[in-house]
Amino acid sequence: MKHLLLKLEPFIWLMFGQGILLGTILLTGWLLVVNLGVPLGVVSDAGLEYERAHGLASTLIGKLVLAALCALPIWKGAHHMRHVFIDAGGGDRDAVIAPILYLIATVGTVLSILAVVRL
Amino acid sequence: MAEMLIKKFVVTRFDPDQDDVPRTETYEVPCHPDWKVLDGLNHIKDEIDPTLAHRWSCRMAVCGSCGMNVNGEPTLTCKKAVRDLPDTIEVTPLSNFPVVRDLVVELEGFMDKLKSVKPWIIRAKEKAVEEGPTRQSPEELEEFKQFSMCINCMLCYAACPVVANEPEFIGPAAIALGHRYSIDSRDEGAAERNEIFRGEGTVFSCSYANECSEVCPKNVDPAAAVNQAKFNAVIDWATGLVLPRGGKE
């Protein structure tokens, strides 16, 4: 397992890095409008009307953006939680904890792709 | 004559023949205002307690031997003025290293890591002397120069949270020195070192705390080197996927 992890480290780091870079860039707008602006009544909810939202999300660009919006933060989260465990003295348990976290991230990625494919 | 500063030095002591675990001892030290922490430690050894063990040599932040934690911060004791510190100065051995005695830490682990990254110029074929020197432009020198300023003081290792928990991690200074050669225009060993950087002790263990760069007394910025090495290792890995064996013969 440790050997496999070492082989996958560049890929994991790439996903983690994009989770921070693209994830942060995309999440800022999403949070401001969908999760805070509309619920707090600062932004009109007309933009999130079902027909419009579904129409936009069903385009190829819409699907790519939304899949990235879900999957990349999950990779960032999984990788950083691995560091949290290691920093708490879990270096010796990394070979168990890291695969679990990356499995969660992989499942999240597959579900993200499914979520946009079924739109 | 300038007025002396009375500083309380709280120093870690450990005698492997007598102590189960390290303990602390406190010394009142009359310090000249221009003294560094190292002068205070030398005063303790010369005038108060000759059994104190600590490393030092050049007294001018060049040899890298007098690194210790001063009030919790990895510091070259020859560089830190006592007047800039509070009345109580706590001196402990560098964190993350086994302690041999008092303030002296075990260096061999670092030496092993340093050797592992092949910090020397690797050439596929040595140039004959009559072919003359390998020329390098100032721009090419500038690319790696900062990383070559490392004095192996190991403060970066004492500050790194990853070193504390992952014993195999190559660590900041050694990666910086390996990377320094990989980006040297005269070197041809980058691929070889990328293999090392992706092997056990991988550069990817670094969580970019950036503490190594914060404490570096020579502004080497090891965090930059480690993360550049990661970047190169990813490019190397991606190239290997597209072109098996990295496109090499």
Next chain:
Amino acid sequence: MANAHPHAMAPAKPGKTRTAPPQRPPKFPTGGRYLAYTLFDWTGLIYLLLGFLVLKTIWTLGDGQAAWDAQIASFSHPAYIAFHILSFISVVFVGVRFFRLFPKAQPPRIGPAKPPPAPVILGMLYTVWIGATVLFGAILAGGIF
């Protein structure tokens, strides 16, 4: 002070003298500069939860109008509002810290190409961040398209 890993910086061949175990950096994990680093790591938990929450939201979009409307309406719950405020603070914190550290991670040369100087990279990152937020926010809010 807490112990570091017992083998931290241990030599491959053990020395002849008994040594005291290595200690972790005394200020780690919440003292001095380590606090920002530790919080940065812990934002991983927020991103992990947030990623799955966004995933659930997109999933409901595929489940039809009733599910979607219910999902959007649920975000008005104070617990969601609190979590999303915390998430927003985390996202901004991650962006500011990471973008500050990003430029120096660029190798001096990628193949024959040289990346732009650090301040230019930083400027580009902030321009993209703010620009993309305005654009994406405007699309989501119905301002454009």
